[in-house]
Amino acid sequence: QVTLRESGPALVKPTQTLTLTCTFSGFSLSTSGMCVSWIRQPPGKALEWLARIDWDDDKYYSTSLKTRLSISKDTSKNQVVLTMTNMDPVDTATYYCARTHSVGTIDYWGQGTLVTVSS
Amino acid sequence: DIQMTQSPSTLSASVRDRVTITCRASQSISTWLAWYQQKPGKAPKLLIYKASSLQSGVPSRFSGSGSGTEFTLTISSLQPDDFASYYCQQYNSFPWTFGQGTKVEIK
Numbered sequence: 001q002v003t004l005r006e007s008g009p010a011l012v013k014p015t016q017t018l019t020l021t022c023t024f025s026g027f028s029l030s031t032s033g034m035c036v037s038w039i040r041q042p043p044g045k046a047l048e049w050l051a052r053i054d055w056d057d058d059k060y061y062s063t064s065l066k067t068r069l070s071i072s073k074d075t076s077k078n079q080v081v082l083t084m085t086n087m088d089p090v091d092t093a094t095y096y097c098a099r100t101h102s103v104g105t106i107d108y109w110g111q112g113t114l115v116t117v118s119s
Numbered sequence: 120d121i122q123m124t125q126s127p128s129t130l131s132a133s134v135r136d137r138v139t140i141t142c143r144a145s146q147s148i149s150t151w152l153a154w155y156q157q158k159p160g161k162a163p164k165l166l167i168y169k170a171s172s173l174q175s176g177v178p179s180r181f182s183g184s185g186s187g188t189e190f191t192l193t194i195s196s197l198q199p200d201d202f203a204s205y206y207c208q209q210y211n212s213f214p215w216t217f218g219q220g221t222k223v224e225i226k
Binding site: 110 | 174208210220
């Protein structure tokens with residue numbers, strides 16, 4: 001059974017760095033072809049793909065956010081961490097992590113965590 | 120970046136209606152397209168991948184078609200559980216991008 005769960009602060013101040021952790025089970029990021037993506041969704045708006053990390057540690061980022069994002073993994077802990085620097089109120093969103101296959105399919109999602117950016 | 124444009128943004132339909140949602144890519148993405156269903160307060164659910172492949176466990180009333188730049192998601196007979204928002208997503212090239220969504224409402 002594949003599960004993913006996002007954790008991190010619900011509230012961050014402008015200019016701060018956000019650190020989110022995705023803890024998963026039911027698959028391993030050491031398996032060839034396995035990946036984890038982060039996707040976000042501002043309230044009432046569309047989904048936005050942010051980043052992906054692969055079993056072989058390849059990393060991919062959103063063009064508009066790549067200077068602010070960093071993704072990493074701890075295979076032994078079954079965790080993926082996303083950091084986003086210089087947070088702004090427009091970054092207020094629900095952040096999802098999701099199991100992804102290298103061919104591109106995003107098939108299992110976490111429940112999401114709402115992050116509000118406000119002073 | 121590849122832009123994905125969905126139409127319509129909102130669709131009003133009745134139970135048992137046939138519903139079609141269109142997704143257009145700003146450049147060819149072959150068949151590297153997925154469709155997701157999202158209900159309020161919930162994570163998206165994968166319905167279709169590679170433009171026309173039905174994800175395991177998804178009812179057969181859902182189907183996808185298209186290639187290149189134009190794609191459709193069809194619900195053959197709308198059921199009460201299908202009132203939700205639908206998103207297309209391309210995974211032909213990074214960065215991956217989503218459409219702006221289509222909300223299917225009760226008429």
